[in-house]
Amino acid sequence: MIGDTLLLQVAAVTDIAPGLRHLRLVAADGGKLPPAAAGAHVQFVLEGAARTWRNAYSLVSRPGARDAWEIIVRRVPASRGGSAFIHEQLEVGDRLLAGWPGNLFAPVRIARHHLMIAGGIGITPFLSYLAEFGFTGAGHALHVCCRESEKDVFAPWLGSSPAVAFHWDADGHRLDIPALLASQPAGTHLYVCGPAAMNDEVMAAAAVAGWPASHVHCEHFGSALFGGEAFRAFLVRSGIELEVAEDESLLDAIERAGVAAPCLCRGGACGVCVTPLLEGEAEHRDHFLSADERAAGRLIMPCVSRARAGRLVLDL
Amino acid sequence: MLHSDIKSRPTYRALEPDLAAAGHLLVIEAATLQPGGLAGLADAFAPVVANLHTWLVGEALAAPGLGKPWHLPAVADVVDALACATRGYGIGDRLYVQGTEPFLWSVATAAAIVGFGPGQLQLCHAGSLQRRVWCTHCHGVTEQVTTNVVPCAGCGRHLLVRDHFSRRLGAFMGVMVDAEAPGEIPAIEEVFA
Amino acid sequence: MSIAFKPEETFRGDYSYRNSDAAILRFPFPFPEDKYMYSVNIEPHVRSGPSDVFIRPFDVDEHYIAECRDRAITLERDPGRCQVLPHMMLAQWDTLELLMENLSADYPEHFSLTKEGDDFGSRWTWTNRPLGIEQSFIFGDAATLPCEPFEYITRQAQGDFAICDQRDDNLYMDAGMVTSQADWSLEFDVGMSFMEWHGPVPLAHQTGVFERALKYLLMLRLGQPVRRLNWTMTINPRLDTSPESFPEWGTDRASVTPDNAGSKVHLRVELQTLWRLPRSNAILFPIRCYLASLDDLARVPKWGARLHRVLSSLPPQLVEYKGLTRYLPAALAWLSRHDDGAELPIGTEAGVDTLT
Numbered sequence: 090m091i092g093d094t095l096l097l098q099v100a101a102v103t104d105i106a107p108g109l110r111h112l113r114l115v116a117a118d119g120g121k122l123p124p125a126a127a128g129a130h131v132q133f134v135l136e137g138a139a140r141t142w143r144n145a146y147s148l149v150s151r152p153g154a155r156d157a158w159e160i161i162v163r164r165v166p167a168s169r170g171g172s173a174f175i176h177e178q179l180e181v182g183d184r185l186l187a188g189w190p191g192n193l194f195a196p197v198r199i200a201r202h203h204l205m206i207a208g209g210i211g212i213t214p215f216l217s218y219l220a221e222f223g224f225t226g227a228g229h230a231l232h233v234c235c236r237e238s239e240k241d242v243f244a245p246w247l248g249s250s251p252a253v254a255f256h257w258d259a260d261g262h263r264l265d266i267p268a269l270l271a272s273q274p275a276g277t278h279l280y281v282c283g284p285a286a287m288n289d290e291v292m293a294a295a296a297v298a299g300w301p302a303s304h305v306h307c308e309h310f311g312s313a314l315f316g317g318e319a320f321r322a323f324l325v326r327s328g329i330e331l332e333v334a335e336d337e338s339l340l341d342a343i344e345r346a347g348v349a350a351p352c353l354c355r356g357g358a359c360g361v362c363v364t365p366l367l368e369g370e371a372e373h374r375d376h377f378l379s380a381d382e383r384a385a386g387r388l389i390m391p392c393v394s395r396a397r398a399g400r401l402v403l404d405l
Numbered sequence: 406m407l408h409s410d411i412k413s414r415p416t417y418r419a420l421e422p423d424l425a426a427a428g429h430l431l432v433i434e435a436a437t438l439q440p441g442g443l444a445g446l447a448d449a450f451a452p453v454v455a456n457l458h459t460w461l462v463g464e465a466l467a468a469p470g471l472g473k474p475w476h477l478p479a480v481a482d483v484v485d486a487l488a489c490a491t492r493g494y495g496i497g498d499r500l501y502v503q504g505t506e507p508f509l510w511s512v513a514t515a516a517a518i519v520g521f522g523p524g525q526l527q528l529c530h531a532g533s534l535q536r537r538v539w540c541t542h543c544h545g546v547t548e549q550v551t552t553n554v555v556p557c558a559g560c561g562r563h564l565l566v567r568d569h570f571s572r573r574l575g576a577f578m579g580v581m582v583d584a585e586a587p588g589e590i591p592a593i594e595e596v597f598a
Numbered sequence: 599m600s601i602a603f604k605p606e607e608t609f610r611g612d613y614s615y616r617n618s619d620a621a622i623l624r625f626p627f628p629f630p631e632d633k634y635m636y637s638v639n640i641e642p643h644v645r646s647g648p649s650d651v652f653i654r655p656f657d658v659d660e661h662y663i664a665e666c667r668d669r670a671i672t673l674e675r676d677p678g679r680c681q682v683l684p685h686m687m688l689a690q691w692d693t694l695e696l697l698m699e700n701l702s703a704d705y706p707e708h709f710s711l712t713k714e715g716d717d718f719g720s721r722w723t724w725t726n727r728p729l730g731i732e733q734s735f736i737f738g739d740a741a742t743l744p745c746e747p748f749e750y751i752t753r754q755a756q757g758d759f760a761i762c763d764q765r766d767d768n769l770y771m772d773a774g775m776v777t778s779q780a781d782w783s784l785e786f787d788v789g790m791s792f793m794e795w796h797g798p799v800p801l802a803h804q805t806g807v808f809e810r811a812l813k814y815l816l817m818l819r820l821g822q823p824v825r826r827l828n829w830t831m832t833i834n835p836r837l838d839t840s841p842e843s844f845p846e847w848g849t850d851r852a853s854v855t856p857d858n859a860g861s862k863v864h865l866r867v868e869l870q871t872l873w874r875l876p877r878s879n880a881i882l883f884p885i886r887c888y889l890a891s892l893d894d895l896a897r898v899p900k901w902g903a904r905l906h907r908v909l910s911s912l913p914p915q916l917v918e919y920k921g922l923t924r925y926l927p928a929a930l931a932w933l934s935r936h937d938d939g940a941e942l943p944i945g946t947e948a949g950v951d952t953l954t
């Protein structure tokens with residue numbers, strides 16, 4: 090079980106509601122997929138005609154499934170456009186590249202009870218949670234806030250769990266968040282995934298109800314995803330100009346150009362790749378440089394760090 | 406061989422009520438109280454006294470300003486009381502414990518079993534620095550250790566008391582001091598009084 | 599790949615453990631330079647490296663059967679060497695799957711795994727030919743195995759194992775199978791956080807080694823295991839150098855002389871790998887231990903000389919922490935005969951194809 094990217098093939102596409110599309114993806118070579126945990130996401134490379142998107146979606150397939158992965162994608166009209174691509178362009182038989190599963194939102198397994206609050210499509214990570222809790226027998230409750238018209242859409246993944254309640258914006262159906270959070274036993278962990286405003290409201294209500302921060306978890310993609318904006322770099326000693334793509338590290342680009350740069354961990358921890366930065370401003374993502382070294386701006390760790398703006402000139 | 410800055414060694418601080426919390430349970434080992442200690446706690450907990458329960462363990466002292474305290478004879482009774490408290494504890498509750506290190510960790514372990522997470526728990530060391538020592542060889546526990554080397558209550562070996570600390574056992578590690586050269590036992594000194 | 603196992607060798611009593619010439623040549627010698635200090639020496643666990651112990655993610659060698667037997671003896675005497683906290687059941691199955699899949703794929707002559715499905719609830723059949731085991735069980739149902747899944751599979755693997763649960767931006771050592779450790783106690787450490795269990799290590803906290811290592815590990819990705827080498831010294835080829843049994847092996851440290859150091863003193867190298875586990879999101883930490891006597895090592899001239907230099911310049915805090923104080927002078931006296939002072943190339947490779 091070693092690998093980093095996979096080629097997938099779309100095995101089925103189903104529109105489960107207006108603006109909600111379910112995809113079933115299999116390994117393009119007919120082999121097995123790596124198993125994934127509850128709360129896992131996968132980053133997909135979506136190659137549009139004019140540009141490429143890298144969007145991460147929660148897996149809603151059973152944790153540990155190796156025959157196929159499933160995702161549910163809401164079409165977001167105003168956003169980066171990857172979801173529109175999935176809704177308009179992607180067809181059965183198409184192939185796409187994906188990363189191995191990551192997980193920034195795993196359930197806390199020492200919890201005595203799991204309380205989940207989902208807003209709309211934010212239900213997706215919890216579908217895999219439910220499958221896990223069904224297997225392990227862990228106590229749980231899921232509260233879903235959605236449009237009334239969408240409350241039956243997820244039924245195929247919910248089974249007949251009595252621990253799932255739906256709420257929508259009508260008298261008698263709204264979720265009373267403060268009341269829910271005030272009455273939870275010690276040892277409960279709270280997970281929230283939904284629109285930013287709802288996440289903030291739940292987190293604030295939890296703080297008011299005295300929840301320790303260690304027991305409140307919010308799904309947020311972004312910070313840990315690989316890559317970033319493309320940028321340029323110049324290696325003075327080798328005289329090479331580089332184009333660092335969105336999905337590769339500066340170190341990858343240096344190696345691609347045939348320059349042997351020292352490295353070890355490739356994750357910003359060991360310090361081996363430290364390189365003098367002669368010009369340009371770095372976006373530091375490592376754990377190695379001290380605050381003073383970062384402020385001085387004369388060093389960069391190419392295995393993880395990128396350009397904040399413009400071109401980087403390295404003594405390499 | 407006595408490592409002084411071992412990172413497993415817990416640090417303790419004065420108790421301070423968490424104003425965001427819903428309920429407050431204060432558990433005090435009475436024998437470790439300094440004169441005026443209860444008054445100091447009463448001052449500190451005054452803002453939350455309406456939602457405060459105090460358990461005094463050992464001597465039955467009067468505790469003005471700390472609600473209506475409940476008296477418990479020994480730490481074992483605290484462990485039982487936590488386990489069977491019928492009302493149950495909420496995620497918004499906080500537990501504050503003051504006493505010797507073995508007392509603190511006996512209560513902390515019992516609290517963890519009923520669901521208190523580290524973020525709901527404050528521990529303040531008071532009284533003697535005596536240690537509970539866990540023998541790595543026979544896994545027996547020697548209580549109230551005040552010396553750098555102590556005969557194990559379980560197997561009788563002379564144990565060097567290290568600073569490495571296990572929260573789960575509430576104990577410091579004891580390792581046979583003369584395992585390399587039997588009989589070579591260093592001078593025994595009173596160090597954790 | 600066929601391995602000539604040495605099922606009769608022992609790691610206690612008469613200590614009949616010996617390395618073949620091939621085993622010496624593939625020893626994962628840990629010192630690329632003449633000096634050693636703690637660092638975040640972590641790198642991707644790719645299928646290549648300066649020694650062929652790196653070629654397969656879980657290396658099996660000629661000592662496999664004897665090591666499994668030694669583990670069974672230790673567990674018989676002290677079942678507490680295997681500890682699993684209750685919330686680690688998914689991680690137990692993850693470990694079993696990872697080991698069975700890798701061993702059967704890399705050593706098909708010795709191990710095989712047949713599955714009726716990949717999900718929990720599927721029937722699997724595991725065959726371990728060197729140990730003569732054939733076991734059919736339901737993946738995900740512990741009652742269908744003779745013991746819990748983590749204990750089951752790690753009894754059939756070389757090296758120690760710990761599993762760390764990840765929560766609260768920290769790692770907790772919530773399970774382990776530890777019968778060949780360099781003097782630390784699983785029963786004492788189980789449940790501790792990363793900084794707590796590393797508490798006794800000198801110098802590395804102060805230089806930020808553990809802080810950086812922890813941040814890196816929290817981001818460890820599924821499918822991208824990493825590795826590092828750690829080392830210490832052991833008197834006699836003994837696997838069970840636990841604090842539990844220290845009264846049994848402690849006096850061995852006083853038995854070393856400049857004349858017997860070559861056969862008594864062993865360099866003990868741990869190939870530690872770190873794996874994100876798929877269902878539990880925990881991290882598996884296998885600690886694969888390799889032992890070579892000074893006699894063995896000095897047959898590779900570069901290694902004998904380098905070890906002499908590393909040990910003579912080792913910071914005193916490390917000498918004490920690793921428990922070398924009592925016999926280091928004798929070991930150095932022995933090793934000095936194998937060090938002519940000539941400059942040695944950087945790197946850990948043996949630099950020879952046959953032994954002197």
Ligand code: HEM
Pocket residue numbers: 636637638639640760762769771780781782783787795796797798799802807808811815826828829830881883919920
């Ligand atoms: C996450 C899995 C890990 C586990 C379970 C683990 C466990 C341990 C334990 C139990 C010890 C012995 C401490 C004692 O004396 O009681 C130790 C020592 C040590 N660990 Fe780790 N460790 C892990 C990862 C790492 C990593 C990633 C590093 C990287 C820098 C590291 C560096 C060290 C060092 C330098 C020592 C001292 C070893 C010696 O000098 O013999 N550990 N570790």
Ligand code: FES
Pocket residue numbers: 351352353354355356357358359360361362363375377390391392393
């Ligand atoms: S390679 Fe380790 S910090 Fe860059």
